[in-house]
Amino acid sequence: MAEYLEKTLEDLSDYFRSVYFSGDFSSRNGLVQRANPDVALIILISFIVLAVTISDIYFIAFLYLISILFIILSGIDMKFYLRSIVFIPLFTAIIALPYIFYPFSQPPFLYSMDLLGFRTGITYSGLNFSLLLFLRVITAVSFMIVITYGIGFRRLLGAMKSLGFPDVLINMLSFTYRYIFLIVSQVHDMLLSRKSKMCHADRKIANRWQSYLLGHIFYRSHFMGENMYYCMVSRGYDGGNPGMKKRNNLTYIDLSLIMIFILVVTTRVIIWW
Amino acid sequence: MCLYILQDISFSYNRIRVLEGINLRISRGEFIAIVGPNGAGKSTLLKILDFLMPPDSGSIYFMGKKIDDFHLKSLSSIRKKVGLVFQDPDVELFSPTVREDLAFGPIHMGLEENDIDERIRDVSRILNIEHLLDKPPFYLSDGEKKKAAIASVLTMDPEVLMVDEPTANLDPRSRREIVSILKSMWKGGKTIIISTHELNIINDLVERIIIMNSGRIVKDGNPMEILGDKKLLEENNLI
Ligand SMILES: Nc1ncnc2c1ncn2[C@@H]1O[C@H](COP(=O)(O)OP(=O)(O)OP(=O)(O)O)[C@@H](O)[C@H]1O
Ligand SMILES: [Mg+2]
DSSP states (O other), X not given: OHHHHHHHHHHHHXXXXXXXXXXXXXXXXOHHHHSOHHHHHHHHHHHHHHHHHOOOHHHHHHHHHHHHHHHHHTTOOHHHHHHXXXXXXXXXXXXXXXXXXXXXXXXXXXXXXXXXXXXEEEEHXXXXXXXXXXXXXXXXXXXXXXXXXXXXXXXXXXXXXXXXXXXXXXXXXXXXXXXXXXXXXXXXXXXXXXXXXXXXXXXXXXXXXXXXXXHHHHHHHHHHHHHHHHHHHHTTOOSSOOOOBOOOSOOHHHHHHHHHHHHHHHHHHHHHO | OEEEEEEEEEEEETTEEEEEEEEEEEETTOEEEEEOSTTSSHHHHHHHHTTSSOOSEEEEEETTEEOXXXXXXXXXXXXXXXEEEOXXXXXXXXXSSHHHHHHHHHHHTTOBHHHHHHHHHHHHHHTTOGXXXXXXXXXXXXXXXXXXXXXHHHTTOOSEEEEESTTTTOOHHHHHHHHHHHHHHHHTTOEEEEEOSOHHXXXXXXXXXXXXXXXXXXXXXXXXXXXXXXXXXXXXXXX
């Protein structure tokens, strides 16, 4: 059990290291990076809203392609993208899977069989539903990746501020984000130093100390959090979130973002008619 | 002109006294080193001088004004004038990239994006960390972290610069670089306060040394007088 705990912590911190820390594309010279962050945020969120409100598989698949386009145009590394997204569709697929049989025993069936006298199987509507769920999630996550890594965290908070998101929400987000970086690296170093100290020790003796580990992490995170807070205060943090004073005029890039969105919406409307 | 006046300051963490009866006057343009054994209270004193924690008792004046309102908003104009580099660079660097950490202070000072970028460029050139700007602080070596932490305060261009252990973890060349940066900032009219264990770097750097031990100021004088007193240094774990 204790070993399992330690292994999990180690895996977790490694996972965060590889995914979280390698992903800063906000200083690249891509489409989203060069756009006005307010505009980019509004447009990207609108795409997400479209994806979760409209129940048309082809349209959502189309939106997904657009998110991929954004990812490419923003210079976000494909390998990085795949790595950060791989778990989410997997989980969604597992959740969505049972729905392919829904509504149970109501034709039309794509594939059916007799089960204890009932006729049941994969239904068209069930398949449609699970596919929809799956596509929605993966599309929304893709756009989220463009938001966090393309706009970049610093400018994202600024944009949220100027769009009137509540301060509490922005503060929570920024603290969580900053804090995760810190604590993950600390936990990682702690595990390494423990490892080096117990190199040849009897596993049983070493296990005695395992129970301290979690407590220590909690204590440590409290202590670090306090110091980090002081450090932010020292550098001028006063509870508010000054967005960066930024240009307010729109450039052709902002306009082209807006145009892409309008184009997508009108296409959808025309086809729907 | 007196920048700081501390009168009989005491401070405790969870009811454990760590600063006791601190009396101190600091003038504008001074270069001060605070030295003393581990746990003497040097870092705590620096945090008090940055108004991060209110003292338990005693009064503190900054630029002739008594500071007794420790609310974040009331102190924000003072914070622009005072910068503190923490001892542990890991708490100083909490952003996804070094660049964003360097921007944190200036953003909170309300500077324009172009202005911020310029400051980041200048400071990172001076400190030789241009190649680290887009890395996560997490990937830096300890010495690189220290430099980035110092840079994250230098971008605020504070009038009073306090650095807790400026040369810890640095290689000899970086050490010389940091020392010469501190020196040139001091020559440029800033007030510099550092805490350190390294007597050899402060020898020909500072003009005033404060020895602390067990939360008290043991001795406050010029380097000649203090560094010549072997017995005093030995009593305070300094040699
Ligand atoms: N957050 C805290 N909570 C409780 N006690 C603390 C805290 N920070 C420091 N102390 C205690 O206060 C005392 C003074 O600590 P401080 O960090 O100021 O010493 P220092 O002179 O900077 O030492 P060093 O040379 O090791 O950096 C120490 O005894 C320490 O244990
Ligand atoms: Mg200290």
